[in-house]
Amino acid sequence: RIVGSLGMGRSAAMAIASLAGGVIADHIGGPAVIALGGLVGAACAIAYTGLRAPAAAEPPRFSARDSFRSIRGRPVLARITLAQGFYGGGLVAAIPLYALVYVDRLDLSLGDVGLIGVLAAVSTTVSFLLWGEVVDRAGSIVALRLGALFGFASLAIYAFAPNVAFLWVAAIAGGAAGASIDVGWAAIVSEHTSMASRSAAVAGVNAITGARGIVAAFAMSALLQVGILDVTSGLVVCTIVTGIGVVLYVRTDVAAIE
Numbered sequence: 001r002i003v004g005s006l007g008m009g010r011s012a013a014m015a016i017a018s019l020a021g022g023v024i025a026d027h028i029g030g031p032a033v034i035a036l037g038g039l040v041g042a043a044c045a046i047a048y049t050g051l052r053a054p055a056a057a058e059p060p061r062f063s064a065r066d067s068f069r070s071i072r073g074r075p076v077l078a079r080i081t082l083a084q085g086f087y088g089g090g091l092v093a094a095i096p097l098y099a100l101v102y103v104d105r106l107d108l109s110l111g112d113v114g115l116i117g118v119l120a121a122v123s124t125t126v127s128f129l130l131w132g133e134v135v136d137r138a139g140s141i142v143a144l145r146l147g148a149l150f151g152f153a154s155l156a157i158y159a160f161a162p163n164v165a166f167l168w169v170a171a172i173a174g175g176a177a178g179a180s181i182d183v184g185w186a187a188i189v190s191e192h193t194s195m196a197s198r199s200a201a202v203a204g205v206n207a208i209t210g211a212r213g214i215v216a217a218f219a220m221s222a223l224l225q226v227g228i229l230d231v232t233s234g235l236v237v238c239t240i241v242t243g244i245g246v247v248l249y250v251r252t253d254v255a256a257i258e
Contacts (some may be wrong), residue, residue, distance in 0.1 A: 012121070
């Protein structure tokens with residue numbers, strides 16, 4: 001419930017910001033809106049220094065080696081991390097290409113781009129509650145599998161979208177996918193780690209997926225820069241990589257591994 005509540009609040013803020021940012025950008029320009037967003041983000045980051053929590057026992061210490069060992073020692077987490085490596089890698093690599101679809105292929109206005117962001121944020125906001133129900137009733141792996149399918153569909157639509165209406169559908173599917181991963185990952189980590197080892201496991205997963213994301217984004221940008229891929233072929237490659245992750249999610253039998 002906490003993960004869902006925080007996610008809904010974050011997504012609602014994104015929806016408002018996307019709508020307002022698109023409208024303002026059409027009047028004063030995109031760079032000014034980006035600068036304004038940076039200032040708001042910096043102010044929020046500074047505000048965190050004022051938060052206080054009740055005194056608690058000192059959390060267990062762990063090293064980078066302990067983080068990776070905590071994943072290797074849990075077969076379910078290892079398989080899910082591998083699946084997310086492919087699934088999320090394709091999505092991250094595609095991010096630089098979305099702007100090229102907006103500008104080069106479809107020549108969208110800033111308002112159109114803002115509407116796409118609003119649809120994605122609203123979809124994410126609503127989906128958090130729905131995925132929470134799925135996790136409670138069917139299990140976290142089911143939420144991850146279904147959400148990955150939504151993400152795959154969103155990316156495939158971006159690869160071939162002939163007009164902005166298709167991107168509306170892609171935004172809604174992508175928003176639902178993002179919420180499922182947030183809720184599903186929080187649940188599956190909780191199910192397969194103890195409180196003492198949870199921080200180490202989460203750190204290990206984030207380190208692996210973070211490094212993958214850096215490599216994926218730079219690799220795709222480089223392939224476009226040297227002319228090996230264009231926007232459409234690049235998105236097709238990303239879709240294939242994401243599809244491998246979907247297959248790995250579907251083939252992960254939690255009961256059998258346990």
